[in-house]
Structures are given as structure tokens and as C-alpha cells.
Amino acid sequence: MILFKTAADLGRHLVKLASGGDSIGFVPTMGALHQGHLSLIAASKKENAATVCSIFVNPTQFNDPKDFEKYPVTIEKDIDLLEKAGVDILFLPSVTEMYPDGTGSLPVYPLGYLETILEGKYRPGHFQGVCQVMDRLLTLVKADNLYMGQKDYQQCMVVRLLIGYRRYKTRFHACPTLRESDGLAMSSRNQRLSAAERQQAVAISRALSAIKNDIAPGSTQPLLTRAEEFLCDNGFTVDYVALCAAGSLEPVTAWDGKEPLVALAAAYLNEVRLIDNMLIP
Ligand code: AMP
Numbered sequence: 001m002i003l004f005k006t007a008a009d010l011g012r013h014l015v016k017l018a019s020g021g022d023s024i025g026f027v028p029t030m031g032a033l034h035q036g037h038l039s040l041i042a043a044s045k046k047e048n049a050a051t052v053c054s055i056f057v058n059p060t061q062f063n064d065p066k067d068f069e070k071y072p073v074t075i076e077k078d079i080d081l082l083e084k085a086g087v088d089i090l091f092l093p094s095v096t097e098m099y100p101d102g103t104g105s106l107p108v109y110p111l112g113y114l115e116t117i118l119e120g121k122y123r124p125g126h127f128q129g130v131c132q133v134m135d136r137l138l139t140l141v142k143a144d145n146l147y148m149g150q151k152d153y154q155q156c157m158v159v160r161l162l163i164g165y166r167r168y169k170t171r172f173h174a175c176p177t178l179r180e181s182d183g184l185a186m187s188s189r190n191q192r193l194s195a196a197e198r199q200q201a202v203a204i205s206r207a208l209s210a211i212k213n214d215i216a217p218g219s220t221q222p223l224l225t226r227a228e229e230f231l232c233d234n235g236f237t238v239d240y241v242a243l244c245a246a247g248s249l250e251p252v253t254a255w256d257g258k259e260p261l262v263a264l265a266a267a268y269l270n271e272v273r274l275i276d277n278m279l280i281p
Contacts, residue, residue, distance in 0.1 A: 001083050003090045007098075007140050010091050014052075014142060022049035026143030026170070028134065031055040032072035032188035033081050036178040040147040041085045043175050052141050053082055054091040060103050061129025067273070072191045091141070098136055106132045109165065111158060117249060118264060119154045119275070122239045127158045134159055138168050146170045151177040151185050153262055153277045154249060177276075179205065185276045192272045200269055203234035207241065208263045208278040215243075215280060217257035227265070236267035246279060 004010040017024060025044030029037050033055075044051040055078060062068035075092075082090055099106065109131040114120060120127055138146070146163075148156055156174045163172055178186045183205035184198075193201055207227040214223055220243045227241045243252050246260040255261065264277040 001079075001087050001090055003079070003092060005092050005094070005097065007093065010089070010140060013089065014140075017050055018142065023144040024048055024141065025051045025145045025147060026137070026141045027051065027053045027087075027147050028137050029053060029055055030057045030071065030188065031078050032074050032191060033078045034178075034186045034188065034190075036149055036151065036186035038081065038085050039178050040149060040175050041082070041087055043173065044145065044147050045086055048145055050088040051086070052089040052091060052143065053087045054093070054137055054141075056091075056093055056098060056133065056137075058098070058129060058133040059095060060099075060106065060132050061126050063123045063125050063129075066271070070192060070271070072188050074191075091137075098133065103132075107135070109135075109162065111161060114154065114158055114161065114249065117154075117251075118240060118242060118244075119266065122266060127155070130155055130158055131162050134162055135166060138163070138166070138170055143170050145173060147173045147175055149177060150174045150279075151187070151276070153264060157249065183209065185274075187274065189272055189274060193269065197235075197269045197272065200235045201274060203231055203236065204265055204267060204274055204276045205278075207231050208265055208276055211241075211243065211263040212278050212280050215255065215261070217255055219254055220252055227263075231265070231267050236269055239266040239268070239273070241265045241267075243280075 025048030027040045027044055057071050059068055111127055115127050160172050163170055182202045184202045207230050211223050211227055224241050228238050231238050242264050243261055245252055246262045252261055261280040262277050266275040
């Protein structure tokens with residue numbers, strides 16, 4: 001694995017690779033890696049001659065400064081995992097390398113409705129930050145294929161929109177959510193949970209599974225209320241539990257029994273905010 005810390009060095013190497021006709025797969029991350037990240041790398045390795053992974057904790061996508069400060073950093077372990085996973089190139093930039101002109105006047109992206117709901121509503125500015133970092137990374141890496149996790153369902157939609165808006169040639173791949181054996185979605189933020197919180201955390205995937213199992217045509221509100229109560233009973237403070245059309249994220253209040261849905265939840269266990277989602281069917 002070759003490690004690059006500057007955009008210029010990365011760019012020079014990638015030009016050489018691309019001129020040889022090698023297809024490039026790209027997996028952007030914020031580090032504190034787990035099996036979920038490694039599954040994206042495996043998907044990229046299967047379909048590309050070279051796989052690039054980036055680790056960058058992007059300050060512009062954190063609406064809560066405390067969340068940014070406490071974001072887990074395990075860089076030595078990450079490098080070891082990436083080496084073992086067979087990643088070809090690791091891009092590990094600094095903030096000034098990513099934003100040479102500072103973060104004060106970065107572009108604003110027309111995200112429309114997507115920015116007003118769910119994560120967009122509860123984390124104002126978050127998806128602008130996601131677009132700022134992804135725009136820069138996609139310009140630098142010029143990947144043929146981009147692999148991101150369905151765990152961040154709305155983020156996948158935002159990045160798809162960005163790719164279209166900026167006319168990148170990169171193909172987007174949404175990969176399934178990897179879970180712990182009890183169902184908890186793998187997440188770097190899980191590392192911040194105490195042993196007791198870790199036990200409680202599984203309630204978020206149980207709440208979504210219950211919605212998935214119990215849903216029937218008609219009003220969705222009783223299911224959502226029950227899920228929210230279940231999370232509160234298990235020590236969560238809920239931002240949202242929602243049932244939305246899988247393609248648009250428009251809320252679905254009365255289900256026709258046919259439309260593909262996604263159930264999504266975001267909730268705090270003390271200071272740690274967890275998100276999860278499940279597709280229905
Ligand atoms: P992050 O480091 O949290 O920004 O995540 C980097 C990428 O890994 C994003 O595309 C995430 O959606 C994806 N990811 C995070 N958790 C999981 C998971 N449990 N399963 C699959 N992909 C994941």
C-alpha cells in the first residue's frame with residue numbers, strides 16, 4: 001500500500017495508473033475502521049484494478065463541535081487493517097491539504113428537499129460539508145467507481161445528486177449495511193459507547209426490524225410511535241423515526257402495501273448519536 005499525504009503526490013500517481021487503463025475504485029472514510037468499511041474495500045477490489053481509500057475526518061460536516069472533537073481516531077490500527085485488506089493507495093490528507101483556501105468560502109450545493117429532512121433537518125449544514133469533501137475527493141481521485149454504505153442512506157442520495165450535478169463520470173455503488181451479531185449496525189461511533197450503552201444500542205436496529213416485520217397497508221403512525229417509545233424505554237433520546245419512500249425520502253403516512261419504503265432512525269444514547277435504516281421489503 002502506498003500512502004499519500006498530499007493531493008499533488010496522489011494526483012501524479014493516479015495519472016500514471018489511469019494512463020495504463022487501470023480502473024480505479026474509491027472508498028472514502030473518516031477512519032476508526034471496522035468490518036463495514038472493509039466490506040466496501042472488498043467490493044471495490046472485486047471490480048477494479050486499483051483501490052484507493054481515504055481517511056479524513058472532515059470538519060465541515062460536523063454541525064456539533066463536540067462530536068468532531070470526540071470522533072474516534074485509530075490511525076495506526078487503520079493502516080494495518082487497510083494493508084491487510086489489500087488497499088493499493090491510502091490518501092491521508094490534512095485539513096489544509098483538503099481545503100487550501102480555508103473553509104470560510106466553500107461552495108454551496110443545491111440539495112433542495114434532501115437537505116431539509118431527517119439528517120438534513122437535525123444536522124444543519126451536514127450535507128453541505130459532505131458535498132464539500134466529496135467534491136474535492138472526487139476531483140482528486142477521478143475514480144471510475146465509488147463505494148459508499150447504505151448505512152448512511154440519505155448521504156448516498158446526496159452524493160448521487162452531487163455526482164450528477166458536477167457531471168462526474170464516477171459510477172456510484174451503495175453497499176449493504178454490515179451488522180454486529182446482535183443486529184447493531186457497525187459504526188465508528190460505537191467505539192464511544194460504554195459497555196452498558198453498547199447493550200442498549202441494539203434497540204435501534206430492533207425498533208427498525210419491528211417496523212419492517214409489523215408493517216401492513218394503512219396508517220404508518222402507530223408503528224412509528226411504538227418504535228419511538230421502544231427507543232425511549234431503552235434510554236435513547238430520539239431525533240426521528242421515519243418511514244419514507246425509498247426512492248425520494250418523502251414521508252409515507254399511509255402505505256399502499258406496494259411502494260418500496262425505508263425505515264430510518266436517529267437517536268442519542270447519552271452523548272453518542274446513532275443512525276440506522278432498513279429497506280422494506
Ligand atoms: P465513515 O467513516 O463513517 O464516514 O464511513 C465511510 C463509509 O463507510 C461510508 O460510505 C459509510 O456509509 C460506510 N459505512 C459505515 N458503516 C457501515 C456499515 N456498518 N456497513 C457498511 N458500510 C458502512
